[in-house]
Amino acid sequence: MTSSPLSDVSRRSPSLKLPSIPWLVTFGYLFLMLLLPTAALILRTFTLSPAEIWRIATSPVALSAYDVTFMTALFAGLTNGIAGLIIAWVLVRYDFPGKRLIDAFIDLPFALPTAVAGLTLATVYSENGWIGSLFAPLGIKIAFTRWGVFLAMLFISLPFVIRTVQPVLQEAEREVEEAAWSLGADEWQTFWRVVLPPILPAVLTGIALGFARAVGEYGSVVIVASNIPFKDLIAPVLIFQRLEQYDYAGATVIGTVMLLISLVMLLAINLLQAWGQRYGN
Amino acid sequence: MAIDAPRFNSLSKNIPPASHDSVPLRRRLVKFALIGFVIFYIGLVLFIPALNVFVQAFSGGLEPFLETFTKRPFINAVGLTLLMAAVAVPLNTVFGLCAAWAIARNKKFPGRTLLMSIIDLPFSVSPVVAGLMLVLLYGRNGWFGPFLEANDIKIIFAVPGMILATSFVSLPFVAREVIPVLEEIGTEQEEAAKTLGASEWQTFWRVILPSIKWGLLYGVLLTNGRAMGEFGAVVVVSGNISGKTQTLPLFVEEAYKQYHTESAYTAAVLLACLAIVTMIAKALLERRTGLKPESKH
Numbered sequence: 001m002t003s004s005p006l007s008d009v010s011r012r013s014p015s016l017k018l019p020s021i022p023w024l025v026t027f028g029y030l031f032l033m034l035l036l037p038t039a040a041l042i043l044r045t046f047t048l049s050p051a052e053i054w055r056i057a058t059s060p061v062a063l064s065a066y067d068v069t070f071m072t073a074l075f076a077g078l079t080n081g082i083a084g085l086i087i088a089w090v091l092v093r094y095d096f097p098g099k100r101l102i103d104a105f106i107d108l109p110f111a112l113p114t115a116v117a118g119l120t121l122a123t124v125y126s127e128n129g130w131i132g133s134l135f136a137p138l139g140i141k142i143a144f145t146r147w148g149v150f151l152a153m154l155f156i157s158l159p160f161v162i163r164t165v166q167p168v169l170q171e172a173e174r175e176v177e178e179a180a181w182s183l184g185a186d187e188w189q190t191f192w193r194v195v196l197p198p199i200l201p202a203v204l205t206g207i208a209l210g211f212a213r214a215v216g217e218y219g220s221v222v223i224v225a226s227n228i229p230f231k232d233l234i235a236p237v238l239i240f241q242r243l244e245q246y247d248y249a250g251a252t253v254i255g256t257v258m259l260l261i262s263l264v265m266l267l268a269i270n271l272l273q274a275w276g277q278r279y280g281n
Numbered sequence: 282m283a284i285d286a287p288r289f290n291s292l293s294k295n296i297p298p299a300s301h302d303s304v305p306l307r308r309r310l311v312k313f314a315l316i317g318f319v320i321f322y323i324g325l326v327l328f329i330p331a332l333n334v335f336v337q338a339f340s341g342g343l344e345p346f347l348e349t350f351t352k353r354p355f356i357n358a359v360g361l362t363l364l365m366a367a368v369a370v371p372l373n374t375v376f377g378l379c380a381a382w383a384i385a386r387n388k389k390f391p392g393r394t395l396l397m398s399i400i401d402l403p404f405s406v407s408p409v410v411a412g413l414m415l416v417l418l419y420g421r422n423g424w425f426g427p428f429l430e431a432n433d434i435k436i437i438f439a440v441p442g443m444i445l446a447t448s449f450v451s452l453p454f455v456a457r458e459v460i461p462v463l464e465e466i467g468t469e470q471e472e473a474a475k476t477l478g479a480s481e482w483q484t485f486w487r488v489i490l491p492s493i494k495w496g497l498l499y500g501v502l503l504t505n506g507r508a509m510g511e512f513g514a515v516v517v518v519s520g521n522i523s524g525k526t527q528t529l530p531l532f533v534e535e536a537y538k539q540y541h542t543e544s545a546y547t548a549a550v551l552l553a554c555l556a557i558v559t560m561i562a563k564a565l566l567e568r569r570t571g572l573k574p575e576s577k578h
Contacts, residue, residue, distance in 0.1 A: 022379035037414030111556035113510025115530035216407030219512030236409040262405040
């Protein structure tokens with residue numbers, strides 16, 4: 001893989017040595033920064049016996065942590081899928097005062113450090129916080145429960161669907177909608193049969209990106225949850241706790257499970273994006 | 282005819298009034314309901330929490346806010362945060378430019394898609410897993426552990442490990458932002474410059490750099506924001522030693538856990554300002570280039 005582009009470049013300009021430097025930097029840096037650490041994690045896992053890997057990966061506390069992590073992230077991703085679609089629609093189609101401010105604000109979860117997000121969500125949604133105090137009389141606790149995990153994941157995965165759907169919606173031809181409309185389709189029919197199909201790949205890509213981000217999230221969740229096993233402990237926090245207890249085998253195995261799942265997600269996202277591009281053409 | 286006539290009638294009687302009166306009204310209602318929902322949702326999830334950061338930081342007046350600035354651990358955290366960005370940003374900028382050039386200018390080489398996916402890896406790997414990888418590599422029990430210990434080099438629970446973790450999580454931004462710009466500008470100008478006798482360096486500085494500068498700047502801003510704000514990966518490798526291996530995000534968490542809420546919010550305000558600057562710069566760059574930058578983070 002390395003040799004063919006190198007020889008390709010040097011064939012084109014045999015007198016210049018410089019073009020090879022970008023390649024060296026790219027592969028050297030990726031090797032040191034990404035591949036070596038990834039290899040360390042995977043190979044460390046395989047120093048354990050298969051039975052032991054299975055025992056750690058499927059221990060009750062780990063299973064419960066996967067459940068909290070993945071189900072909550074899925075729930076948050078889907079909620080943002082629907083809300084994000086509506087927000088993208090409103091930002092593209094309607095004009096109202098404050099629209100540009102809201103549009104700029106959408107990127108906040110990308111820009112705000114996760115520790116700050118966790119801190120402020122824990123305050124606002126705690127029992128005596130601005131919003132948490134409204135729920136407290138109803139017997140609903142948000143911060144320091146699984147709802148807190150959901151909230152943090154909702155926060156950090158909010159921009160993805162909006163930012164993937166917006167450009168597609170902007171390019172969508174409104175004439176088609178008008179045509180459906182004038183042919184007698186009602187709003188729902190127009191939405192389900194005309195508007196949604198072309199933007200569906202973008203919506204799913206956004207949900208997948210948000211889900212992947214929420215699954216790996218640590219900083220905001222660790223502050224806004226109580227991190228109690230079998231209650232609201234997520235897998236990344238479990239890894240961290242294992243490391244703190246010097247249980248390297250436990251951390252490594254659960255870390256490998258998480259790594260494999262993120263690789264599968266990465267593949268799914270790439271396939272979704274390829275599907276979206278084919279749709280666009 | 283008998284069947285057609287009533288249908289024609291119903292069409293001519295019912296539809297025109299509907300499209301003149303009730304439909305626009307219904308559409309307007311839908312519009313207001315949707316805008317209302319957006320404001321409600323954004324308010325609940327983003328706006329109120331963001332506002333809260335500033336309200337809490339100044340709730341006790343300016344004095345406790347300024348007092349935090351004189352505390353040793355806080356000053357150290359600010360310094361370390363700046364150091365993280367000062368090392369990770371140049372490293373990832375040089376790498377990002379090289380990788381973007383390699384990917385955008387060599388469309389045919391096999392494994393191009395794989396290379397792009399590998400560059401994206403830090404976005405999909407949990408920051409905690411990233412930190413764990415570094416511990417397994419450079420920690421006491423890690424691959425290089427014995428060698429590092431024999432030479433008295435500390436990486437884990439020390440600043441070098443934090444720099445590695447920061448560079449890991451902020452690696453893809455520059456490459457991701459520059460690749461589409463490089464692809465768009467094409468190779469004509471570069472080739473013209475080369476034909477006219479410009480060296481590789483001259484071509485880069487005078488031809489390529491001016492045309493990618495906005496994309497590059499945006500990538501650098503995102504890298505900087507992530508480098509200064511990273512929590513998960515850094516907390517795993519740093520050991521979170523107050524005044525020694527604590528960046529601002531780590532300071533926020535520890536101050537909060539120890540009920541020093543004012544200090545936590547003072548640090549949070551600084552980080553929130555960083556976020557606001559990044560967002561404003563993004564909005565300005567978008568207006569300048571007329572392009573929506575990639576939004577995969």
